[in-house]
Amino acid sequence: MAPAPPASLTMLALQHIRLPLSEFTLELDLKLSARVTAVFGPSGAGKTSLLDVVAGLRRAASAMIQLDDEVLTDTDRGVFVPPSRRRLGYVPQDLALFPHLSVRQNLLYGRKPETKANSLFTFERVIEVLEIEPLIHRGIERLSGGEKQRVALARALLSSPRLLLLDEPLASLDAKLKARVLPFLTRIRDEFRVPMLYVTHDRAETLALADEIVVMIEGKAVQAGPVQDVFSRPASLAVAGLFTVETVKPGRIIKSEGGLVSVAVGTATVAAAETGVPNGTRDVFVCIRAEDVILLKGADTSSSARNHLSATVQSIAREGPFIRIDLDCGFPLAALLTRQACEELTLNTGDRVIALVKAPHVHLIAR
Numbered sequence: 001m002a003p004a005p006p007a008s009l010t011m012l013a014l015q016h017i018r019l020p021l022s023e024f025t026l027e028l029d030l031k032l033s034a035r036v037t038a039v040f041g042p043s044g045a046g047k048t049s050l051l052d053v054v055a056g057l058r059r060a061a062s063a064m065i066q067l068d069d070e071v072l073t074d075t076d077r078g079v080f081v082p083p084s085r086r087r088l089g090y091v092p093q094d095l096a097l098f099p100h101l102s103v104r105q106n107l108l109y110g111r112k113p114e115t116k117a118n119s120l121f122t123f124e125r126v127i128e129v130l131e132i133e134p135l136i137h138r139g140i141e142r143l144s145g146g147e148k149q150r151v152a153l154a155r156a157l158l159s160s161p162r163l164l165l166l167d168e169p170l171a172s173l174d175a176k177l178k179a180r181v182l183p184f185l186t187r188i189r190d191e192f193r194v195p196m197l198y199v200t201h202d203r204a205e206t207l208a209l210a211d212e213i214v215v216m217i218e219g220k221a222v223q224a225g226p227v228q229d230v231f232s233r234p235a236s237l238a239v240a241g242l243f244t245v246e247t248v249k250p251g252r253i254i255k256s257e258g259g260l261v262s263v264a265v266g267t268a269t270v271a272a273a274e275t276g277v278p279n280g281t282r283d284v285f286v287c288i289r290a291e292d293v294i295l296l297k298g299a300d301t302s303s304s305a306r307n308h309l310s311a312t313v314q315s316i317a318r319e320g321p322f323i324r325i326d327l328d329c330g331f332p333l334a335a336l337l338t339r340q341a342c343e344e345l346t347l348n349t350g351d352r353v354i355a356l357v358k359a360p361h362v363h364l365i366a367r
Helices: 047-055 103-108 116-121 123-129 145-157 175-192 203-209 227-232 237-242 339-345
Strands: 012-020 025-032 036-040 062-067 070-074 088-091 163-167 196-200 212-217 220-226 247-257 260-265 268-272 283-288 294-296 307-319 322-328 332-338 352-357 363-366
Touching: 012 047, 025 047, 025 212, 025 220, 036 047, 036 203, 047 062, 047 088, 047 163, 047 196, 088 145, 103 123, 103 145, 116 123, 123 145, 123 175, 145 175, 175 203, 196 203, 203 227, 212 227, 212 237, 220 227, 220 237, 237 247, 237 283, 247 332, 260 283, 268 307, 294 332, 294 339, 307 332, 322 339, 332 339
Parallel strands: 036 196, 036 212, 088 163, 163 196
Antiparallel strands: 012 025, 012 062, 062 070, 212 220, 247 260, 247 283, 260 268, 283 363, 294 352, 307 322, 307 352, 322 332
């Protein structure tokens, strides 16, 4: 297998984007430079419309779109590069495979003649990376959902793209098929080094693939930045709700000292490492992710966690591969444990436990 090319920084400018839609207007002004940028948001947020504008499939009322040093669209100057000349690989939600053609014929459709500039995207290498050689002579209708996804990805790569636009490529797959296809996306990212604009509303996909995230709600980018920063520090209740922050409760800042703030929430007090809210703010929402809560039985004398909350187990329920524990510690608090950890603690409803939460894991949003 050929060695991966050196990493290169791709800059995608999406400036003065304005596209009226039926329910709202898509309005964005961003500069992106990550290998994989997740465009994250609920259905109907304008994510697909954004990809269509970047691909040149829809003309915005105003837009300046630049990929590295090439301007693809500039409505002020009358610049509009046709979709066929943008060298963008697009995998739409419906995959757009031709059912009357074989896999091989689908792959060769739109393939660019091989040159030194795109020698990385050879037919042999693409089918090797995506492991579709056994499917080459099949008809599209004889493929499983996961196989169709891989064929669509391969076809996009064979166009020698400078940027991949992926519109919820795993949304139609069940959890088992998603787990099979996701590694192929990471291989594309790591072996071809093609930057991606990846539309999704799945947190696990985002964490596995993306470096950067743009959160969209009703056509607006409400938060953007490194994935871990945005997930751990949602800028609003709407964003926290999208990311499934299990505990969001109203609180009031009662003290600030030594880089820590004390917040009254319910009948308890919790410490946060920093407020992230404007000076003078008193009323806040306290946000804590369930996976950031550690449970102990008995007295704890060794943990460095700032928050040691006495709690009663209210309920225990399976949640996917984990066990969700709902607690009462003066306010409702959720914890997410592995099954093994839950069994080792021998937890039952009504048990008394200590909930440990580090101060940096308590995030505050002004209300």
